Amino acid sequence: MKPKNIKRLQARAHRLHAQVIDRHTIVVQSTTGSTANHVVTIYYDNEGSIHARCTCAWAINGGVACSHVIAALETLAARRGRALSFWLSERDARRQKRRVLYLDSGRENNRVWITSRAA
Numbered sequence: 001m002k003p004k005n006i007k008r009l010q011a012r013a014h015r016l017h018a019q020v021i022d023r024h025t026i027v028v029q030s031t032t033g034s035t036a037n038h039v040v041t042i043y044y045d046n047e048g049s050i051h052a053r054c055t056c057a058w059a060i061n062g063g064v065a066c067s068h069v070i071a072a073l074e075t076l077a078a079r080r081g082r083a084l085s086f087w088l089s090e091r092d093a094r095r096q097k098r099r100v101l102y103l104d105s106g107r108e109n110n111r112v113w114i115t116s117r118a119a
Contacts, residue, residue: 001063002110006086013070020079026072030056040072049104050114064105065112078119087113 003009017029024043030036043051052069053059059066070086077084087093093100093113103112 001058001061002088002105002112003063003065006065006088006112009065009067010070010086013067013074016067016071018071018075020075026075028054028068028071031067038068040068042069042072042076048101050101051104062105064110065103069103073114077116081119082116083119085115085117087115089113 012031016031018040019027021027024041026040026042027037028040030038038055040052040054045051050073052072054066054068054072056066056068059069065086070084074084085096085098087096090100090102090111090113093102093115096115096117098115098117101114101116103114105111
């Protein structure tokens with residue numbers, strides 16, 4: 001499942017605290033409980049694809065780009081002096097004239113596109 005309002009989700013992700021455990025594992029604060037956390041694992045391939053898994057209910061049930069994954073990706077990007085924007089279509093992402101990546105859910109029509117720029 002692809003989220004319907006990616007910009008609202010991205011704004012929610014900005015309010016979450018994320019702690020990098022290692023280069024593939026990030027623990028992100030839960031939006032539903034102040035004492036709960038979600039574990040996000042992220043892997044990159046050479047073709048501009050990002051594979052991310054989260055322990056939240058949305059992700060477990062086939063959702064792509066939950067707020068926890070977005071927060072984790074933004075935290076990793078900030079460490080490299082980069083800022084990310086998220087898009088529901090490749091066309092919208094390419095219009096930004098920035099580097100384009102995508103979250104791969106395993107189905108081509110279920111991707112969320114990402115642009116990267118200097119922070």
